[in-house]
Amino acid sequence: xxxxFITFEGMxxxxxxxxxxxxxxxxxxxxxxxxxxxxxxxxxxxELLLRQGDLRRExxxxxxxxxxxxxxxxxxxxxxxxxTVICDRYADSTLVYQGYxxxxxxxxxxxxxxxxxxxxQPVRTYLLDVPVEIGLNxxxxxxxxxxxxxxxxxxxxxxxxxxxQREQPVRTYLLDVPVEIGLNxxxxxxxxxxxxxxxxxxxxxxxxxxxQRExxxYLVLDAMRPLADLQNLIWADISALQGSxxxxxxxxxxxx
Numbered sequence: 001x002x003x004x005f006i007t008f009e010g011m012x013x014x015x016x017x018x019x020x021x022x023x024x025x026x027x028x029x030x031x032x033x034x035x036x037x038x039x040x041x042x043x044x045x046x047e048l049l050l051r052q053g054d055l056r057r058e059x060x061x062x063x064x065x066x067x068x069x070x071x072x073x074x075x076x077x078x079x080x081x082x083x084t085v086i087c088d089r090y091a092d093s094t095l096v097y098q099g100y101x102x103x104x105x106x107x108x109x110x111x112x113x114x115x116x117x118x119x120x121q122p123v124r125t126y127l128l129d130v131p132v133e134i135g136l137n138x139x140x141x142x143x144x145x146x147x148x149x150x151x152x153x154x155x156x157x158x159x160x161x162x163x164x165q166r167e168q169p170v171r172t173y174l175l176d177v178p179v180e181i182g183l184n185x186x187x188x189x190x191x192x193x194x195x196x197x198x199x200x201x202x203x204x205x206x207x208x209x210x211x212q213r214e215x216x217x218y219l220v221l222d223a224m225r226p227l228a229d230l231q232n233l234i235w236a237d238i239s240a241l242q243g244s245x246x247x248x249x250x251x252x253x254x255x256x
Contacts (some may be wrong), residue, residue: 003081004084004085006087008128013137013139015223017088023235024086026235027084035085037071037075045070049064057104075120087122095113095210100202100205101202124237136197221233
């Protein structure tokens with residue numbers, strides 16, 4: 001299989017992360033090397049974007065762009081190594097959140113994205129579309145357990161480590177992370193999800209507008225459908241992309 005660059009986009013609670021992880025695992029089972037990644041990606045910039053809740057929209061945009069420039073360099077290296085890259089959010093999220101929803105000039109944000117990525121675009125963007133209220137309700141449910149006090153999560157972590165130590169040789173691969181880091185990751189997911197509904201309506205409208213603008217790249221999926229249906233649709237599309245021998249492309253190539 002040729003190396004493809006695939007992205008998942010959509011508003012909060014649409015199921016992007018779940019399907020991105022599924023696709024990575026499905027490719028792995030098929031013996032296809034791949035790299036599952038996400039944005040924001042660079043750890044220091046991710047932490048800054050997480051903790052600075054009072055950032056102005058221009059400051060937030062520039063941090064995302066700096067992160068993307070670094071990230072894209074690594075995406076290009078993975079593609080050159082023959083790995084299919086699956087990315088949970090990419091340049092479209094910046095265009096929609098900072099442009100359509102936060103009110104920055106869309107043409108300018110598009111130009112800045114082009115500069116940060118060097119023109120690298122995915123061959124396919126899966127847009128998981130879901131009504132705003134339903135998406136936010138899903139997100140709130142995920143956030144509920146994450147809102148427990150740190151002491152609770154320390155006990156959870158200690159319990160998992162105790163069970164892993166008890167069952168030797170290990171029959172379970174335990175993904176361990178310090179509590180503060182794990183909760184910081186959860187807060188990043190929660191930060192944008194805390195915006196008002198009107199903001200998210202603009203986000204959804206922005207994604208749909210971009211999908212209409214680039215129908216050859218976007219595949220819009222109804223995120224209300226059963227998970228198995230979405231997985232089947234995505235896998236059929238991946239197979240078709242491979243059959244058409246598409247590679248990661250640049251905006252200049254796509255407009256030629």
